[in-house]
Amino acid sequence: MLTEINFDGIVGPSHNYAGLSLGNIASASHAGEPSYPRAAALQGMAKMRGNLARLGVQGFLLPLPRPNDSLEQALALDGTEPPQLRAAPWSASSMWTANAATVSPAPDTADGRCHLTPANLVTMLHRAQEWPDTKRQLEVAFGDKRHFTIHDAVPPTFGDEGAANHMRLCESHDAPGVEVFVYGRTGGPFPARQHEQASRLVARAHGLDPARTVFVEQNAQAIAAGAFHNDVVAVANGRVLFTHAEAFADQAGAYEAIRAAFPALEVVEVPSSAVTLQEAIRTYLFNAQLLTLPDGTMALIVPTECRESAAVWGWVQTMLAGNGPIRQVIPVDVKQSMANGGGPACLRLRVVCDPATVDPRFLLDEAKAERIEATIAAHWPEQIDPFDLGTPALAEKVVGARMALLDALDLGQLG
Numbered sequence: 001m002l003t004e005i006n007f008d009g010i011v012g013p014s015h016n017y018a019g020l021s022l023g024n025i026a027s028a029s030h031a032g033e034p035s036y037p038r039a040a041a042l043q044g045m046a047k048m049r050g051n052l053a054r055l056g057v058q059g060f061l062l063p064l065p066r067p068n069d070s071l072e073q074a075l076a077l078d079g080t081e082p083p084q085l086r087a088a089p090w091s092a093s094s095m096w097t098a099n100a101a102t103v104s105p106a107p108d109t110a111d112g113r114c115h116l117t118p119a120n121l122v123t124m125l126h127r128a129q130e131w132p133d134t135k136r137q138l139e140v141a142f143g144d145k146r147h148f149t150i151h152d153a154v155p156p157t158f159g160d161e162g163a164a165n166h167m168r169l170c171e172s173h174d175a176p177g178v179e180v181f182v183y184g185r186t187g188g189p190f191p192a193r194q195h196e197q198a199s200r201l202v203a204r205a206h207g208l209d210p211a212r213t214v215f216v217e218q219n220a221q222a223i224a225a226g227a228f229h230n231d232v233v234a235v236a237n238g239r240v241l242f243t244h245a246e247a248f249a250d251q252a253g254a255y256e257a258i259r260a261a262f263p264a265l266e267v268v269e270v271p272s273s274a275v276t277l278q279e280a281i282r283t284y285l286f287n288a289q290l291l292t293l294p295d296g297t298m299a300l301i302v303p304t305e306c307r308e309s310a311a312v313w314g315w316v317q318t319m320l321a322g323n324g325p326i327r328q329v330i331p332v333d334v335k336q337s338m339a340n341g342g343g344p345a346c347l348r349l350r351v352v353c354d355p356a357t358v359d360p361r362f363l364l365d366e367a368k369a370e371r372i373e374a375t376i377a378a379h380w381p382e383q384i385d386p387f388d389l390g391t392p393a394l395a396e397k398v399v400g401a402r403m404a405l406l407d408a409l410d411l412g413q414l415g
């Protein structure tokens with residue numbers, strides 16, 4: 001029985017605001033502020049609990065080891081370096097598991113296995129350190145080689161940011177789907193993090209059928225406005241593509257190309273006259289989880305920032321009054337993650353598979369949620385100020401906190 005499982009990243013104990021992501025407006029505008037790792041992780045858990053109740057299944061991935069000793073050494077830190085270099089080995093950015101990997105479910109691939117390629121994230125130093133540890137974790141969670149193939153990351157210099165620039169349309173999870181890869185072109189004020197050749201390489205490595213694979217260019221204006229990943233301006237689920245009208249370089253051409261491969265496509269487009277690109281990026285309306293509920297209707301899990309925006313909430317009310325495919329809009333508070341540019345959709349990696357083939361230690365239930373929350377409450381720092389980064393006292397605290405979590409989940413092998 002194939003089903004879609006959301007694997008949310010548990011927010012790590014070193015969660016902080018160092019302003020490391022050029023082109024990510026939230027990250028830049030909160031740089032230097034104190035962060036609240038305990039609150040951040042509990043917000044993430046509350047989101048997971050909500051979706052567990054809604055869907056009956058929920059997975060998670062663990063924070064990666066921080067501070068990253070080998071990166072600290074490689075950077076030859078001696079106190080004279082810019083603070084951003086000092087902060088990079090401490091980043092908790094692996095919480096945004098939409099950037100952990102690109103996933104092609106078994107019905108889409110030539111060998112009938114689910115393929116995962118960890119994202120190399122080479123554009124940003126603090127993110128480029130993630131993939132070897134991410135791969136190690138994926139190899140445990142999806143270690144059953146009869147059902148999963150885990151690749152190496154795409155070689156540099158082709159930037160790959162994983163599922164954040166990838167969408168799947170399908171009639172049902174166990175039917176072959178159409179995979180849409182969205183890439184950017186360099187030349188604007190901010191980096192285009194997803195390289196076209198990275199997307200094409202992943203599609204080849206996963207053994208996708210070219211007739212069911214579509215490559216679409218991101219709108220350069222969207223990247224310039226702060227849509228550093230396509231999932232900030234579009235999300236797909238089932239037959240539905242929920243998108244801002246200015247998401248793609250050639251909007252009509254993108255719909256046409258997708259429709260040619262997937263005739264049942266239903267587009268829910270938000271016009272710029274209702275929600276500007278800037279407001280969409282500020283509120284993260286599209287960085288939403290578009291879920292199919294057990295009754296077959298769709299719900300959109302949005303950040304609470306959407307409810308606070310007159311333009312966005314006005315559009316939502318109009319949409320709900322119609323008879324489109326999205327029947328509910330549910331706000332969740334992930335403000336600590338949002339302040340670093342990570343909404344509800346950034347925090348999850350979708351894997352379509354049979355839950356029985358996943359290492360059960362990565363699947364959530366009520367008892368485990370309580371155990372994780374108790375560990376967070378006991379061990380996660382309440383607050384981190386930027387000048388704490390690099391101190392031995394904080395290092396001891398965050399290393400100990402992660403170890404306590406691994407112990408609580410019987411995953412000490414990832415230590």
Ligand code: SUG
Binds near residue numbers: 019020098231232347
């Ligand atoms: O890569 N923020 C992340 C946010 C990732 C959001 N993911 C998706 N859209 N799928 C990023 O820019 C900020 C870290 C800092 O500034 O300390 C950061 O890495």
